[in-house]
Amino acid sequence: MARRAGLEISLDIFERRDFSTVGPGGCNMCGGIISESLVQTLATEGINLPPTVVERGIDSYVLHMDEGSVHIETPLHEKRIGSVHRGAGPRGLREKKWGSFDGHLLDLAVGNGANLIRGRVDEIVLSDGKPTLGVKGGEASSYDLLTVATGVNTSTLKIIENLGIPYRSPKTTATYISEYYIGNDLVEKTLGSSMHVFLLAMDRVEFAAIIPKGDFISVCILGHGIDDKVFHSFLGHPSVRTCFPEGWAPPPDHCHCAPRMNVRGAVQPYGDRIVFIGDAGASRLYKDGIGAAYRTAKAAANTAVFEGISSAAFKKHYAPACRRLEFDNSIGKAVFLVTKELQRRGFERRAVLTMTAKEQLKASGRRMSTVLWDTFTGSSSYREIFIRSLHPFFLGTLFRELAAALVSRADGWTVPSPKKSPPAEVSQ
Amino acid sequence: MESGALGKTYEPGEVIVRQGEVGDCMFVIQSGRVEVVHTGDGREVQLAIRGEGDFFGEMSVFEREVRMATVRALDPVRVLTVDKKNLLKRFREDPSLAFRIVENMSHRIRELSERVASAGTTE
Numbered sequence: 001m002a003r004r005a006g007l008e009i010s011l012d013i014f015e016r017r018d019f020s021t022v023g024p025g026g027c028n029m030c031g032g033i034i035s036e037s038l039v040q041t042l043a044t045e046g047i048n049l050p051p052t053v054v055e056r057g058i059d060s061y062v063l064h065m066d067e068g069s070v071h072i073e074t075p076l077h078e079k080r081i082g083s084v085h086r087g088a089g090p091r092g093l094r095e096k097k098w099g100s101f102d103g104h105l106l107d108l109a110v111g112n113g114a115n116l117i118r119g120r121v122d123e124i125v126l127s128d129g130k131p132t133l134g135v136k137g138g139e140a141s142s143y144d145l146l147t148v149a150t151g152v153n154t155s156t157l158k159i160i161e162n163l164g165i166p167y168r169s170p171k172t173t174a175t176y177i178s179e180y181y182i183g184n185d186l187v188e189k190t191l192g193s194s195m196h197v198f199l200l201a202m203d204r205v206e207f208a209a210i211i212p213k214g215d216f217i218s219v220c221i222l223g224h225g226i227d228d229k230v231f232h233s234f235l236g237h238p239s240v241r242t243c244f245p246e247g248w249a250p251p252p253d254h255c256h257c258a259p260r261m262n263v264r265g266a267v268q269p270y271g272d273r274i275v276f277i278g279d280a281g282a283s284r285l286y287k288d289g290i291g292a293a294y295r296t297a298k299a300a301a302n303t304a305v306f307e308g309i310s311s312a313a314f315k316k317h318y319a320p321a322c323r324r325l326e327f328d329n330s331i332g333k334a335v336f337l338v339t340k341e342l343q344r345r346g347f348e349r350r351a352v353l354t355m356t357a358k359e360q361l362k363a364s365g366r367r368m369s370t371v372l373w374d375t376f377t378g379s380s381s382y383r384e385i386f387i388r389s390l391h392p393f394f395l396g397t398l399f400r401e402l403a404a405a406l407v408s409r410a411d412g413w414t415v416p417s418p419k420k421s422p423p424a425e426v427s428q
Numbered sequence: 429m430e431s432g433a434l435g436k437t438y439e440p441g442e443v444i445v446r447q448g449e450v451g452d453c454m455f456v457i458q459s460g461r462v463e464v465v466h467t468g469d470g471r472e473v474q475l476a477i478r479g480e481g482d483f484f485g486e487m488s489v490f491e492r493e494v495r496m497a498t499v500r501a502l503d504p505v506r507v508l509t510v511d512k513k514n515l516l517k518r519f520r521e522d523p524s525l526a527f528r529i530v531e532n533m534s535h536r537i538r539e540l541s542e543r544v545a546s547a548g549t550t551e
Contacts, residue, residue, distance in 0.1 A: 082432065
């Protein structure tokens with residue numbers, strides 16, 4: 001963008017992680033889903049994600065509830081969601097077949113002229129109003145603009161909070177991510193090109209997903225106070241078991257982490273010559289964190305290139321992008337309250353499953369399916385999802401299914417579906 | 429590796445967009461090549477060949493006209509569909525996203541102008 005605007009800039013990227021390293025040393029601790037809208041936007045920017053980086057193209061979702069499961073397909077039958085590992089792969093990786101997503105982006109940046117400085121930033125000061133950064137054992141350098149893209153799992157944000165600027169880091173919650181090696185063939189057989197999402201009546205579990213990724217299956221759980229006990233009780237749930245090969249048991253040693261994720265944006269994610277992007281600034285609630293990082297990065301870059309790098313410029317031109325995300329997240333909280341309600345009552349879950357399953361038999365008019373698709377994929381804003389859910393046809397059909405589910409017997413009820421996948425078997 | 433291939437795959441000769449149809453998306457080629465052909469007076473003329481990283485069908489994002497050419501796969505080609513609605517929403521939020529498309533369209537106009545000029549000189 002700077003090049004197009006005729007602006008000569010020099011860019012130093014400080015990165016302590018080596019993305020060619022397997023395990024925690026090269027990982028940015030994330031579910032690793034590139035949303036449908038981000039895949040399209042990146043392609044429009046000229047950034048295509050090759051199959052050497054994307055470990056599985058995803059074209060469908062399976063929603064699991066206590067009463068059953070429903071398969072939700074994209075209308076185009078096209079793989080437009082990508083699952084990736086942020087680093088070279090989890091601990092226990094037997095063969096490096098795919099490259100790191102973050103490594104791929106870093107290579108593109110370096111290829112476009114950025115200078116990569118390896119090392120952990122352990123000193124940040126403001127010297128004559130200019131940010132000055134130093135890495136351990138290296139000389140400090142002064143910059144015109146500092147862009148903070150550290151995420152929230154770092155002590156660097158505390159250093160910055162002590163600079164005497166109004167910035168306060170985001171409010172976060174813990175997530176739990178585990179990676180299990182089962183081999184590419186079994187991943188294909190058990191999960192195929194579908195991501196599995198779970199709305200189960202389980203204490204403390206708000207939302208969970210199982211993502212196929214190359215030779216691995218990633219399990220991500222969001223909720224309150226998720227610990228080993230909750231995690232293992234989730235893995236033992238009958239709906240969850242269907243996503244793993246028959247007879248599979250979690251190995252005692254596997255790659256797992258409990259990173260924090262942004263649930264409320266930072267206070268004033270900008271200042272004179274400093275701007276915070278991605279999780280360190282503002283993100284999207286429970287989904288599409290990489291998409292939010294891209295959007296805030298673009299908004300910050302547009303401001304810096306066309307409007308300036310003062311606090312006033314960021315306030316006028318960058319802060320609105322963060323506010324839009326925060327406003328949308330407040331609607332998202334209402335959407336997740338509704339899904340929480342669904343998790344509690346059996347007849348509501350049956351109504352949603354029936355409505356979705358019936359829609360999947362039709363070529364058009366898939367209102368519940370698109371609402372669920374967009375809620376879980378991050379393809380649309382929560383505002384759009386909310387507006388779509390107010391459509392009279394949507395509400396009319398939902399109330400009809402709710403009434404039917406309320407008067408019907410729960411026992412013996414099955415999801416109306418023409419498709420039934422054969423159970424996966426262990427072949428290793 | 430193919431498990432991570434994004435988009436949809438078309439076999440050689442398969443039509444991806446058809447002249448005269450109404451379009452509501454554009455396409456970005458992920459791998460392989462396509463040919464762009466125009467049919468008029470019963471005659472088919474090849475307008476261009478596009479390869480990896482190129483896009484086609486972008487006119488339907490900006491105009492409410494039918495597709496002015498047919499695009500066919502030359503090789504096994506993998507193509508990503510970009511929805512008009514999604515793209516317009518993103519343009520509204522980040523107008524700089526349109527730069528690359530505008531640059532590309534400008535380049536194509538330049539190419540066409542040169543071809544028209546050279547056709548005029550040879551007559």
